[in-house]
Amino acid sequence: MTTLFKNARLIDPEAGSDEHGALLVRDGKILAYGEESEILKDIDRAGLDIVECNGKCLAPGIVDIGVKVCEPGERHKESYRSAGLAAAAGGVTTMVTRPDTTPAIDTPEVLEFVRRRANEAAPVNVLPMAALTKAREGREMTEISFLMDAGAVAFTDCDNVIRDTKVFSRALTYARSCGALVIAHPQEPGLSKGAAATSGKFASLRGLPTVSPMAERMGLDRDIALIEMTGARYHADQITTARALPALERAKKNGLDITAGVSIHHLTLNELDVADYRTFFKIKPPLRAEDDRLAVIEAVASGLIDIISSMHTPQDEESKRRPFEEAASGAVALETLLPAALRLYHSGQLSLPQLFRAMSLNPARRLGLDSGRLSQGAPADLVLFDANVPFVLDRYTLHSKSQNTPFDGARLQGRVLATYVAGQPVYRRD
Amino acid sequence: MTFSHRHLLGIEHLAPSDITAVLDLADTYADLNRQPQKHGDALAGMTQINMFFENSTRTQASFELAGMRLGADVMNMSMQTSSVKKGETLIDTAMTLNAMHPDLLVVRHPSSGAVDLLAQKVNCAVLNAGDGRHEHPTQALLDALTIRRAKGRLHRLNIAICGDIAHSRVARSNILLLGKMENRIRLIGPPTLMPSGIGEFGVEVFEDMNEGLRDVDVVMMLRLQKERMDGGFIPSEREYYFRYGLDSEKLGMAKEDAIVMHPGPMNRGVEIDGTLADDINRSVIQDQVEMGVAVRMAAMDLLARNLRQRTAA
Numbered sequence: 001m002t003t004l005f006k007n008a009r010l011i012d013p014e015a016g017s018d019e020h021g022a023l024l025v026r027d028g029k030i031l032a033y034g035e036e037s038e039i040l041k042d043i044d045r046a047g048l049d050i051v052e053c054n055g056k057c058l059a060p061g062i063v064d065i066g067v068k069v070c071e072p073g074e075r076h077k078e079s080y081r082s083a084g085l086a087a088a089a090g091g092v093t094t095m096v097t098r099p100d101t102t103p104a105i106d107t108p109e110v111l112e113f114v115r116r117r118a119n120e121a122a123p124v125n126v127l128p129m130a131a132l133t134k135a136r137e138g139r140e141m142t143e144i145s146f147l148m149d150a151g152a153v154a155f156t157d158c159d160n161v162i163r164d165t166k167v168f169s170r171a172l173t174y175a176r177s178c179g180a181l182v183i184a185h186p187q188e189p190g191l192s193k194g195a196a197a198t199s200g201k202f203a204s205l206r207g208l209p210t211v212s213p214m215a216e217r218m219g220l221d222r223d224i225a226l227i228e229m230t231g232a233r234y235h236a237d238q239i240t241t242a243r244a245l246p247a248l249e250r251a252k253k254n255g256l257d258i259t260a261g262v263s264i265h266h267l268t269l270n271e272l273d274v275a276d277y278r279t280f281f282k283i284k285p286p287l288r289a290e291d292d293r294l295a296v297i298e299a300v301a302s303g304l305i306d307i308i309s310s311m312h313t314p315q316d317e318e319s320k321r322r323p324f325e326e327a328a329s330g331a332v333a334l335e336t337l338l339p340a341a342l343r344l345y346h347s348g349q350l351s352l353p354q355l356f357r358a359m360s361l362n363p364a365r366r367l368g369l370d371s372g373r374l375s376q377g378a379p380a381d382l383v384l385f386d387a388n389v390p391f392v393l394d395r396y397t398l399h400s401k402s403q404n405t406p407f408d409g410a411r412l413q414g415r416v417l418a419t420y421v422a423g424q425p426v427y428r429r430d
Numbered sequence: 431m432t433f434s435h436r437h438l439l440g441i442e443h444l445a446p447s448d449i450t451a452v453l454d455l456a457d458t459y460a461d462l463n464r465q466p467q468k469h470g471d472a473l474a475g476m477t478q479i480n481m482f483f484e485n486s487t488r489t490q491a492s493f494e495l496a497g498m499r500l501g502a503d504v505m506n507m508s509m510q511t512s513s514v515k516k517g518e519t520l521i522d523t524a525m526t527l528n529a530m531h532p533d534l535l536v537v538r539h540p541s542s543g544a545v546d547l548l549a550q551k552v553n554c555a556v557l558n559a560g561d562g563r564h565e566h567p568t569q570a571l572l573d574a575l576t577i578r579r580a581k582g583r584l585h586r587l588n589i590a591i592c593g594d595i596a597h598s599r600v601a602r603s604n605i606l607l608l609g610k611m612e613n614r615i616r617l618i619g620p621p622t623l624m625p626s627g628i629g630e631f632g633v634e635v636f637e638d639m640n641e642g643l644r645d646v647d648v649v650m651m652l653r654l655q656k657e658r659m660d661g662g663f664i665p666s667e668r669e670y671y672f673r674y675g676l677d678s679e680k681l682g683m684a685k686e687d688a689i690v691m692h693p694g695p696m697n698r699g700v701e702i703d704g705t706l707a708d709d710i711n712r713s714v715i716q717d718q719v720e721m722g723v724a725v726r727m728a729a730m731d732l733l734a735r736n737l738r739q740r741t742a743a
Contacts, residue, residue, distance in 0.1 A: 081666050201627030205442070207542035207563030207599060210626055277543030323541030325562070 002026045003018055004422060008053035008384070012374045013060065013357035023058060025380040028422035033374050053384060056417060059122045059356045060372050061093025061124075061381035062337065063363040065154075065183070066237055067263065067312045068330070069095070069126075071117055072110070074104030077402050078314035083334065084122025086399040088427035090335040091383030091416040094125040094371060096363070099136070100158040106131035106142045108150040115151055123426040125381070125417075127367065129154045132171050132182060138162040141171040144178050153367050156183035156237070159260070159284050161219060163189050163223060165226070172232035181366065183235045186219035186244070186359070187285060195327050196287045202271050207305060208324060213241040213288060220244045227258055235366060236260040239305055240288050242295035248303055259366050261307035262296055264333055268340045269293075279320045279327035280406045297349050300358055308358040309367065310337040314402030332400045336407045342387055342414035352387070380423035387414045433732045436740075437549045437556040441606040449607060453575050453584070456721065456728035460575070463499070463724055472731040473502035476533035481523075482559070483509040483539040488694060488719065489559050493536045496726035502534065520544060521551055528552040533737060537561075542599075549609075555733040559728075563599050569693055570603035574611070574727040576718045577648055580689050585612045590642055590684075592618040592674060593652035593701050594663075596625045600693045601652055605631060618642035619674060622663045639674050643683040646708055649693045651676055651702050667700055675704040681712065687706035689714045 005023040010033060022036035024043065032039040064087070070077040087095050099105035105114055111130055118126035130152035134140045142155070144155060152366075155175060161184070162168040175182050195211030197203035211417075218251045220236060224247060227234045239248060239260040251258050263283070271287045281287060288296075299305040313330025322326050333340070341359065344350040350358075364372025371379045395408035419427040433451040435443070459504065462468060478497040482490055490506065494738070497504040518526075520539070527535065535556045537545045542562030549556040560566040578584040591609055595601045595617050608615055615633040617624065628635055635641030643649060654670065664670045676690065689712045690706060698704035707713050 199626035201630040204596075204625035204627050204631075205602065207561070207565070207602060211627070276546055318519070321519065321546035321547075323520065323539065323547055323562075325541045325543075 002031070002047070003051060004040070005051045005058055005382070005384075006086045007055055008058035009055055011057055011059035011276060011352045011356050012362040014373045014375060016353045018352050023239050023374065024223045025219060025291070028424070030374060030376055030378050030380050032376060036188065056366040056384055056386050058379075058382055059352070060360040060374055061383045061419060061421070062091050062359045063094040063096065063367070063369065063372050063429040064092045064310050064312070064334065065096040065307060066098055067095040067308045067334065068098045068100065068314060070101060070314055071114065075127065077316050078400055080121035081403045082399060083312070084124050084126070086332070086334040087122070087124045088419045089124055089399050089416060090125060091245045091338045091385060091419050092334055093381035093383070094127060094364070094369070095122070096127045096129060096153060096347065096367065098158050099129055099131040099156065104131045104136045104324065106134050106136070107127075108143065108146045108306050111150045111152060112208060113127070113149055120426050121305065124421050127151070127153045129156050129183065131155065132152050132157050132175070133162060133167065136160045136395060138164055138167055141167075141174055144175055145181050148180060154181040154183050154235070154351055159185045161185055161187050161189040169226050169230055170426070172226055172230040172234070176232040177231055179233070181233045181235060183237050184223055185238065186216055186223055186236045188215040188218035189263060191215040191218065192285070195286065196282065197274065198271050198288050200271065206274070206277065211286065213243055213292060216241045217244040217247060224256065224258070226252070227256050228254070231257070233257045237309070238263050238285060238311065239299070240266040240285055240296060241292045245295060245299050245304060252304070259306040260304070261281040261309050261363070262300065262305050263309055263311035264337050264340045265311070266293065267297055267300065267308065267333060268343050273406065277324040278406050279322065279324055279384070280331060280408065282324060282327055283313070283331055285376055297344060301354055306358065306362040308335050308341060308355070314400055315404045316402055320404050330404070332398065332402055332405050334400065335398050336393065336405055338383070338385060338416060339393070339412040339414050340407060343412070345387065346413055347416065348360050380420060382420040383416055384418040385414060389413065389415055391415060434715065434736060436736060438567055438729050438733060439546055439549055439556065439558045440522070441567050441570050441603045441610070442565065444610070446610050448665060449571070449610065452571055452725065452728050452732060453578060455731060456571070456575050456724040458723060459727040463720070469501065470499060470500050470727070471501045472496060472677055473500035473534070473734050476502045476734060478502040478504045478534040478536065478603055478730070479527060479532045479533065480504065480506045480536045481527070481538070482507070483537070484560070485510070487558070488730065489538065492719070492722040493512075493557075493559060493726050496703055496723050496730060497534070499723070500727055500731060502730070509606035520548060524548045524551045536732065555737050557733070561589070563597050563602070564598040565603045567603050568726055568729060569600050569721070570607040571729065572718055572722040573650065573693070574607055575690060575721045575725055576691065576714050577689070579721070580717070581647060581715055587613045587648055588616065588646040589613050589648040589650065590616045590618055590646045590650065591650045592639065592642070592676065593653070594623040594654050594658060595619055595628070596623045597655065597658065598652050602648065605633060614640050616646065620664055634646055639680055640683050645681055646684045647688055649676060649681065649684055649688055649690050651690070653695065654697060654701050671700055675699070675701055675703065676706060678706055681706065688712070691715065691718060693718070
């Protein structure tokens with residue numbers, strides 16, 4: 001079957017282009033794209049399935065690294081079904097899921113269970129990550145090779161920093177020998193212990209326990225030394241402070257195999273949004289000062305920071321309706337990732353190709369996937385969206401089982417119209 | 431009289447006119463409290479519940495006495511031995527109490543922001559009796575009243591706040607209040623006990639106590655918590671006393687008529703010399719306790735008036 005997406009505004013992050021055109025899909029893969037008359041030259045128009053895009057944006061679907069689905073352990077917060085629906089509604093065609101579940105995904109058997117659940121329940125692609133150390137305790141490495149055979153695309157202890165440098169260096173060395181990608185959370189654990197906010201005037205006025213933004217740079221500096229030592233493939237999950245950027249730049253210049261990500265929340269919110277202890281704004285690492293936010297946006301624009309993630313972290317009302325210090329961290333973001341990211345487009349800080357480079361192309365590349373781009377032969381994982389339509393977000397309309405979004409009641413501009421995985425529609429906005 | 435707030439959660443949300451309104455009324459209650467016949471009826475028929483999730487003797491007693499003198503039915507709940515221990519969340523506790531229709535809820539909690547959270551869930555007036563390291567508004571108000579009565583004014587004074595600023599809700603509320611009333615504030619203490627971002631608070635910061643106390647009108651000492659004394663934040667009690675304990679020699683740097691304050695309970699020989707604390711010519715520590723009852727009567731009276739008005743409307 002052949003489908004023509006006609007009259008679209010094609011966002012091509014690889015070419016860096018944003019042009020009017022059409023896209024042809026056959027057997028789940030992109031066959032051609034560009035000027036409609038060009039691509040239809042040798043095609044039999046009869047029997048062609050046509051999707052009229054009405055001039056709206058068509059971009060490669062988002063590849064979201066670091067999605068927390070709460071199976072196994074806390075299915076009441078998020079299941080593969082609910083996360084998958086949220087992803088589809090958010091234009092996320094591939095969820096790369098976190099292993100910080102209960103129990104942690106640290107054996108091939110648990111990974112097997114997760115993959116089975118994901119394939120049964122989620123309408124989008126699901127690629128699981130596995131823990132780097134058993135139970136994410138930072139003591140013994142997991143069966144990296146077996147886990148890769150079982151389908152793990154990367155290894156991470158999520159926000160648990162491996163304190164023991166010897167353990168971490170061995171795990172990195174072993175991971176390198178397997179060709180595995182290691183994702184870490186750069187943070188000096190002693191300095192950040194117990195912190196609920198970034199140090200500064202605001203946190204001091206609120207009387208919250210704080211962490212210096214320097215803790216991120218210290219964590220990154222240590223990790224960079226370890227990558228230099230071991231030659232491992234490394235991705236920093238979230239770089240959120242200006243002070244960490246020069247270190248990242250140096251490491252890249254020195255030819256280390258390092259990439260970095262940032263969450264959509266650190267790009268679009270700052271520490272002041274916490275206001276009177278709004279716990280939906282409590283995330284990890286904590287929201288930063290405005291100067292940091294601007295520096296990080298610039299780093300995404302220049303390509304120094306490679307990847308934007310949702311860091312989707314469902315929490316139930318119970319764990320959020322507590323005093324700020326005691327409340328759980330994290331926010332759901334699969335469905336708000338694109339509308340929030342479009343704030344940066346509307347403010348003129350990032351172009352659409354730049355956004356999709358960070359949300360689709362780069363994460364796919366880092367994981368060795370052939371999705372995330374508009375090129376011939378790539379899977380037809382696509383998102384069709386209206387970049388301009390304004391709306392006010394009502395958190396109860398989200399598909400996630402948990403509705404802990406900091407954007408409740410926020411004015412956003414731009415939303416997903418349809419999402420396609422391998423050419424098949426998995427979401428359509430009525 | 432302009433005090434129109436529903437709760438008293440912090441100094442942050444008060445205007446200078448609010449502060450003056452509380453202090454003016456508290457002045458009259460301070461006089462009343464010195465009469466043998468102390469009873470008022472501003473809270474007659476109302477129920478006041480004191481919920482203390484953290485130990486307190488003086489603040490709780492002060493609120494209790496203030497409520498009783500104004501005719502409220504006062505109940506004390508020590509939350510450390512209650513269902514909170516059994517895992518009940520703060521919000522459930524609040525909802526349960528709310529169903530019993532209290533009019534005034536006085537809350538102390540070890541987490542910053544906990545009292546704000548609770549106030550969102552109840553219909554009555556909530557008074558913050560101290561939340562974590564955030565605010566302790568009635569302490570700042572009673573300090574302000576004490577200063578105003580001792581100095582005859584509450585503006586353009588040089589006021590030093592000394593000690594553990596980082597962990598002190600008393601310091602935060604005082605910095606906010608005294609700043610709003612246009613005083614010059616100096617913070618004195620070791621850098622390990624200063625909060626981050628202190629440079630942006632509009633205060634002067636001193637690490638040398640003698641320098642910081644030069645020509646001040648008011649010296650406010652803060653309590654140093656026992657658990658911070660050994661090695662973590664300061665090397666030892668005795669080194670702290672040597673560098674930051676208030677004695678008559680250091681006080682000599684201040685103005686001749688400078689007053690000495692302390693929110694209590696004091697660690698004699700740690701942050702303040704015992705003789706100095708008892709010197710009735712310099713120390714107003716007992717006045718602070720006295721003004722505490724008056725200020726709490728005033729605050730509850732004003733909140734109760736707003737409560738009655740809202741119910742009538």
